[in-house]
Amino acid sequence: MEKLYINPLPIRIWHWTNAFGFILLIATGLQIRYLDLIHLVSFKTAVVVHNWVGFVLVADFLLWLGFYLFTGKIKVYYPELSPTKYLRQLQYYGYGILRGDPDPHHVSINHKFNPLQGMTYLIVMVLMVPVQFFTGLLLWDVSHFSSMVEMFGGVRVVDSVHVICFFFFSGFIFIHPYLSSLSDTPWVHYKAMITGYEEVEDEQGQGG
Numbered sequence: 001m002e003k004l005y006i007n008p009l010p011i012r013i014w015h016w017t018n019a020f021g022f023i024l025l026i027a028t029g030l031q032i033r034y035l036d037l038i039h040l041v042s043f044k045t046a047v048v049v050h051n052w053v054g055f056v057l058v059a060d061f062l063l064w065l066g067f068y069l070f071t072g073k074i075k076v077y078y079p080e081l082s083p084t085k086y087l088r089q090l091q092y093y094g095y096g097i098l099r100g101d102p103d104p105h106h107v108s109i110n111h112k113f114n115p116l117q118g119m120t121y122l123i124v125m126v127l128m129v130p131v132q133f134f135t136g137l138l139l140w141d142v143s144h145f146s147s148m149v150e151m152f153g154g155v156r157v158v159d160s161v162h163v164i165c166f167f168f169f170s171g172f173i174f175i176h177p178y179l180s181s182l183s184d185t186p187w188v189h190y191k192a193m194i195t196g197y198e199e200v201e202d203e204q205g206q207g208g
């Protein structure tokens with residue numbers, strides 16, 4: 001067995017701050033949007049917490065982006081171009097895993113994600129998260145950003161996009177932890193996101 005250091009400290013700090021923050025944003029967002037449905041704290045507290053957590057997560061996102069860009073490790077996010085590799089991973093998730101087949105993806109320093117993970121994380125981190133934060137920022141002070149709000153079609157459009165992203169993340173927060181547990185052992189990726197290290201068979205870590 002070989003231990004690969006695939007999740008450096010800044011990534012682990014970013015990830016768990018982000019995960020906890022998103023749970024808070026979803027809970028307070030639900031309360032702000034659907035007053036009758038959920039009443040955890042006062043409306044005012046929900047708004048204040050939602051805004052502050054939003055700003056903390058924007059800073060956290062810049063930590064993630066800065067780390068990947070300045071260390072050159074952004075390579076791990078380059079999408080896989082071979083369709084057969086996507087199909088093989090899909091086949092594994094679909095039924096290979098039920099037959100006890102080994103995970104077709106072999107983790108290495110430059111290829112820590114399988115093709116499906118890589119594509120999902122790329123979409124989440126370069127599209128969904130920035131759109132969620134940007135629309136949130138505009139809604140935080142609509143009058144200050146009025147010209148930009150108008151440019152994007154008005155407050156209803158900006159608000160709708162923010163809420164659509166909210167629905168996406170409300171699903172993601174359940175599906176992503178489950179999919180992260182699908183591999184040769186359920187905790188292997190969790191351990192790596194806590195300690196930084198993933199254990200791989202000796203010859204596996206050599207590539208990439």
Ligand code: HEM
Nearest residue numbers: 011018019022117121124125129173176177180189190193
């Ligand atoms: C309860 C909440 C969460 C749990 C338990 C969780 C769990 C995990 C685990 C175990 C990994 C490592 C597996 C892997 O590398 O694929 C991971 C990675 C990742 N998660 Fe989460 N996650 C949570 C919330 C989130 C949220 C809210 C987001 C984004 C909005 C997110 C985005 C990511 C990304 C982009 C990676 C890859 C990070 C990298 O190595 O660059 N996660 N997550």
